[in-house]
Amino acid sequence: MKLSIIDYGAGNIKSIQFAFQRLGIKAQLTNSPEELINSDKIIFPGVGEASSAMQKLQSTGLDQLIPNLKQPVLGICLGMQLMCHKTTEGNTNALGIFDVDVIKFSNSDLKVPQVGWNAIHSLKGDLFNGISEGEFMYLVHSYYVPKYVEAIALSNYGNDYTVALQHQNFYGVQFHPEKSGRAGEQLLENFIKLKV
C-alpha cells in the first residue's frame, strides 16, 4: 500500500502524516506527478486561502493532474473545497471534480469561522463504516458546500450543509479527520481500506 499526501505548500500536512503514523501507516509527502500516479491512495490536504492555494496547484501543474487521478483521492478541508466547481473565496475557479460551488456562511446569527466539534449525520458509504450517526468531527471553516446530491455526510450550522461528498474515486471531507479523535482515525482507516 503506497499512500501519498500531496505537498503543495498549503496546509498542516504534518498532522495528517502523524495521524497515519499513529495508525501504523507510512505516508509520503510529495508533489511529484510520477509518485502520485503510482500511489494506491492519495490525500489532498489544504488549509488557508482558496485563490492562493489554487495558484500553487496551477504553478506545479497539479491542477491538471488531480482531476485525472484514477485511484481513491481524499480531499480534506480546503482540499475538498478545491475539488468543487468554484468557490466565492477570492472568486476562485477550482478543479471541478464535484459539480457544486462553495459559498460563505452568511447567517448573521453565526460566528464565522465555524470552529469546533459538530455532529455529522446522513452518513453514506464505506468511508463511514463503524462511525455512528451523530458522531462529532472537528471543523474550522468560513466557506461551505450547501446540501448536494453527491453528499455522503451532512452537518448543521444554521442549516444542514454538506461535510463529505463523493464522485467516483474522489472523496472530500470538510472536517479534519486527523484532528477528530478516534472517529477521525476510523475514517482515515476506512479510506485506506477502500476497494478500488
Place this chain on the structure above:
Amino acid sequence: MLTKRIIPCLDIKNGRTVKGVNFVDLKDAGDPVELAIHYAENLADELVFLDISATEERRKTLAKLVEDIAQHINIPFTVGGGIASVKDVELLLKHGADKVSINSAAVKKPSLITEIASQFGSQCCVVAIDAKQIDNEWKVHLVGGKQATSLNLFEWAKQVESLGAGEILFTSMNHDGTKNGFANEALAKLSSIVNIPVIASGGAGTKQHFKDTFILGQADAALAASVFHFKEIQIKDLKTYLLNSKIPVRL
C-alpha cells in the same frame, strides 16, 4: 449543532508544565506530552500550550515539544507565548501546531495579525487578550498581566477581528486564579460586538462556572488549567453536567 469547547491550558516552562496562580508563583503539574495524551483521551476538545520560558534556546525547545505533542494527540492544539514574527509562526505550524496564539506582539505590531492570517489563514491565528478592569474600564495588559496599556478591551477586540484574527482568547486578570467564575459580563459584551469565536479564560473553579460562561457569558469555548491539572474537575463529569443543563457538548 456546533458544541461548546472545553480547553485545558498547559503552561510550559523549559519543557515542563506549570500553572501560575495570578501569574506569579508557579507549581509543577507534570509532563506536557503525557498530560496532553491524557486530556485527548478524556474528552478535551482542544489544548492550549503557553510557553513562558525565557531562555535563548526556547524556540528550538518549543518546536521540538510541539512536534512531540503533534505525533501523540488526535485533537487540535494551539501554541502561544513569545511569538513575535511570521517566522516564529511558520516554525510552530511546520512542527504540527494547528494554531498559534499571539498576545503582546499583536499589540506592539497589529499588522502581524494580518500577515499571519494572509499567509497561513485566519483559522490558525488566535489573538490572546489579557485585560484588567480598572475604574470600570477594561484595559488590555501585557507581559502576563504586568504591564498596562491604554488600549480598551472592546476596541482592541474589534480591531483584531478586522485585522484577520480567527478567534479571541480573553483572560480576565481580575478573575484569573481566583476560582470565582469567569468574567461573564465582559465576555457577553465581547461576543455581541465581534463575530469570531470567543474563548473564556480565567476564574474557573466549579462546573457551574462553565455553565455560566456559556450561558451568561455567551462564550464559544472555555479554557482552564489548575481545576483540570489537579483533577478537581473531570472533563467527562463536567460535560455530563453541561449536557444536563442543555448546553451542547461533545460527549
